[in-house]
Amino acid sequence: MGYFFLDLYPRDGKFGHAAIFPLQPSCVRSDGERQVAVCAMMCNFTKPTKDKPALLDHSEVETYFHEFGHVMHHICSRATFAMFAGTRVERDFLEAPSQMLENWVWEKEPLALMSAHYETGKTLPDEIVEKLAKSRKANAGGFNLRQIILSTFDQSIHRTGKADTKSLFAQTYRDIMDIEPIPNTNMPANFGHLAGGYDAQYYGYLWSEFSQWTCMTADSKRKEY
Structure with missing residues (x-):
């Protein structure tokens, strides 16, 4: 369907935010064949160390899913013309796929699938999942x-x-x-x-x-x- 590059950790001189960068749109070429979509997803997550893997906090996981929503938007696009491909949509809609994908990191079932204690392998306790759900509403106003x-x-x-x-x-x-x-x-x-x-x-x-x-x-x- 397409390709994407992941560049997840900070380094000197790197773009300091989180974003995706389209490299090639999915569109129909002049020979009638469709070219596949390619994009790069850049973030600045917590780096692994020699003693621990990269233990992402919940906000980093949410950012990952947000940006990956943009990746899926770009790759799943099936436009005829490059000018309408991927994230080249009306700006009103641009953030919709990414914000929809964010919802998965607040639900019990997907959280249990994607997270575990890095030493024991135990999934998140229900009480922590419940606290996470409540924290999403805190200060929402x-x-x-x-x-x-x-x-x-x-x-x-x-x-x-x-x-x-x-x-x-x-x-x-x-x-x-x-x-x-x-x-x-x-x-x-x-x-x-x-x-x-x-x-x-x-x-x-x-x-x-x-x-x-x-x-x-x-x-x-x-x-x-």
Whole structure:
């Protein structure tokens, strides 16, 4: 179906975030044959040592599944033209496959399949799985407000040709979060998605979450009937 490269651990000079990079789209060539998709998945996970394997924490596993959702999106694409292949979709939908795949790391059955104590082989106890599930909901309101702040700020600066980003972000933060931002900080200076291809469409993360929840709710209601 396709190929992907994994580059999982940090090293000097490497890209410091987690992302996938399309290398070849799945599309129909001029000779009528389909070429397979190829992409690279880059992360910066905890390295193994001589005494221990790379013991990923839960957030790293979630990141792995998120990025692998992008890998599957790229590889499973069957577009005719390269310009529509893989993750070259409407930005509103881009994060949907990756966020759907994240759900597996919060469910008991897949967690039991993918995790074990590296020395004893025992799976995660039920109480830890339950605590993980509860932790996902902890501070969810604050997380969503932050996403609304980032999305609103993103829309605001892309509607004007000039802006004091530091002041505008601070005011947006006050308006939505109703608290003061940390003094003498300038978060937008480190907000890579502002110009990293998302432009005024950073809201796609929150939109994908909402779309996913709507689909799951609709499916649940169908089962009830």
